[in-house]
Amino acid sequence: MQIIDDQESHEILGNDETVKEHLTNCNNSQTRSLSRKSSLNVSRNSSKENVVQKQHLVTTVFELTGIQEKEGSKEFGTLILLGVMLLLFIISITGFFIMWFTEYYNDTMLSQIILKNDSESTKNWMNPNPKYDTLLKVHIFNYTNIDKYFAGIDDKIKVEDIGPLTYKEHTTKVNVSFNNNYTVTFRDHRTYQFLPEKSNCEEREIFVLPNVPLISASTKIEKINIFKKIMAIKIINAYDEGAFKTLTAHEFLWGYRDRIVSLDIGTGSSHFGLLMNRNGTSVDSLQINTGEDDIRKFSIITQFNGQPLLDFWADQKCNRVDGSDASMFPPHILNTREDLQVFLQVLCRKIPLSFEKEVTILNNIDAFRYRTPLNVFSSPENNPENECYCHNTQVCLPSGVINATKCYNGAPIFPSFPHFFSGDPKIYKDFDGIMPSRELHQTYADIHPRFAFPISGASRIQINIAVHKGSILKNKLDRIKEGTILPLIWIEITSGDFTDEIIENLYISTFGLNAIQYALKYGTLFACIISFALIVGGFYNLTQKRRQHALSKT
Structure with missing residues (x-):
């Protein structure tokens, strides 16, 4: 039994070159496998980085609004954000149309001078302040x-x-x-x-x-x-x-x-x-x-x-x-x-x-x-x-x-x-x-x-x-x-004489109302752009999450 064992051992040891070659092939195979995995990981990491960058604005909004990116609430939070942004967009586009294409603001201001029984404008018209004499x-x-x-x-x-x-x-x-x-x-x-x-x-x-x-x-x-x-x-x-x-x-x-x-x-x-x-x-x-x-x-x-x-x-x-x-x-x-x-x-x-x-x-x-x-x-x-x-x-x-x-x-x-x-x-x-x-x-x-x-x-x-x-x-x-x-x-x-109070009232009726009008005009325009961008970003974010979720299952 001993002779036989030694012989078998010798035969096994005698095939040392074969073993080395086999080990080398295994190592090379593992190296190639690791390389492929590394490349795949790099590719996936790069893709993730791009996704992260593209989701940065939406993520920031999540953080500011308190909607955390927790597992199980991501899609729900995105839908809430999209709903809010859609509502904001509807309001802002309505305001944009009113401020840019109608006389609603001006007519609202002018309604203050209409003579109605017992209105403030009528009282001032009937008995004006002597400072306006x-x-x-x-x-x-x-x-x-x-x-x-x-x-x-x-x-x-x-x-x-x-x-x-x-x-x-x-x-x-x-x-x-x-x-x-x-x-x-x-x-x-x-x-x-x-x-x-x-x-x-x-x-x-x-x-x-x-x-x-x-x-x-x-x-x-x-x-x-x-x-x-x-x-x-x-x-x-x-x-x-x-x-x-x-x-x-x-x-x-x-x-x-x-x-x-x-x-x-x-x-x-x-x-x-x-x-x-x-x-x-x-x-x-x-x-x-x-x-x-x-x-x-x-x-x-x-x-x-x-x-x-x-x-x-x-x-x-x-x-x-x-x-x-x-x-x-x-x-x-x-x-x-x-x-x-x-x-x-x-x-x-x-x-x-x-x-x-x-x-x-x-x-x-x-x-x-x-x-x-x-x-x-x-x-x-x-x-x-x-x-x-x-x-x-x-x-x-x-x-x-x-x-x-x-x-x-x-x-x-x-x-x-x-x-x-x-x-x-x-x-x-x-x-x-x-x-x-x-x-x-x-x-x-x-x-x-x-x-x-x-x-x-x-x-x-x-x-x-x-x-x-x-x-x-x-x-x-x-x-x-x-x-x-x-x-x-x-x-x-x-x-009559223009007192400081009269001039101040004129400034308010001129520059003050104009400033409010311009703020509303360009504010609604800015709100339209921002809300639209957030809606697009939200849809993109939701699509990417669903795609990643589908890939993870496969």
Whole structure:
């Protein structure tokens, strides 16, 4: 047994080369196997790294939202995230569409100015804070050489523009009634406070001025029956009043007792003052659209003294009252740059305001500047639109004035722009001291681009009286020609002082609301992009996990 075992051992040991070769082959096989496994592992690791990198954003969101990548909750967490992102995307895309392609934001802001019964905006409209009061600036034409002119010493009448006399004008709404057709009826109630620190003369200063009641009576008296006419002429001649008289500024503007006015030739009062009817509650009522049914109709006048049309002018077009009262305008019309229509009670007619340019005022506040066109008071030859304002189409007035006699109960009042700006020079060829200026005498308004209220500007108009000599004045105005237009005063209505509080409110209504709008516009855009990217990433993450799960089972 021992011999046999040794032999077998020798035979086995004798095959040492075979064993070595066998071991070498085994080692090589194991090496190749390990190499293949290593390559496979490297490939898998590389793939995992790519997946990890691609899942990094989603994983970060998981961590931030508290959805941990635990086994068994991965797919559920991804689905939750996808649901949240999908909801965010729907909300953001809806907001994006609203902010970029509709006027919803702007309309929401504008809804705050709609006049509703008992609303905050209505309360502010009816009783505005005195800090928003306007200024009334009055310039009076003083006739400095009228005696020398009538004596033939001077060839022209010299007038001196003295002013302004500045008043703080506070306006409230009274007799307010909301109607069922989305309109509101009211009257203006104005009070005035003289501001000597903003004036260039005193109210007690004395002026030589046309005798307006006498000149008016000379025109009115021609239209009454013969018996009343004879009686009135005798009484007026007995008063022996001249065509010009001396008055203080306060008397001429706010009223004095006058004997001719007391005769009640169409006036019904014993006092006369050019601005007397502005003080207190207006005799005229207005009805305007509240904007509740359509913001595009906001502030448009629908009735004047209970009537949708006037009866002063030649046809319906000129008798229309559908303009604004100049304190506010329909906001949407600013986007089209169309003319703004303003109904002026002092003229009993509408006048347009035309867009001029965009301006920057009050420390970089944007506004739209509108001006009155130069042809507003032009004759029909130069502006055919004015033909219906000409009472006698055969002999119309020269450019620059309008015959508002019917508007003033028969008094020959002929308004114009100050110093007859844009008018025919022949109107004032007999005067010295008339110096028209665009900067000083043209009406303009700087309108808020969103809410369409005037931020600043100047509404300017001049009151003149036309001479009709008739039976009363034929011996009192020898050198003054029939039809001569005598300037009386011109007024300018401007915004008051801009306090820090007012400027701050303007900044909020301009920059604050704009900033919110831009934040919402670009915020919704950014939210759309981010939520969409997260949805794509979430779907990719979910797909990869399911693929890995399927591979792990095989």
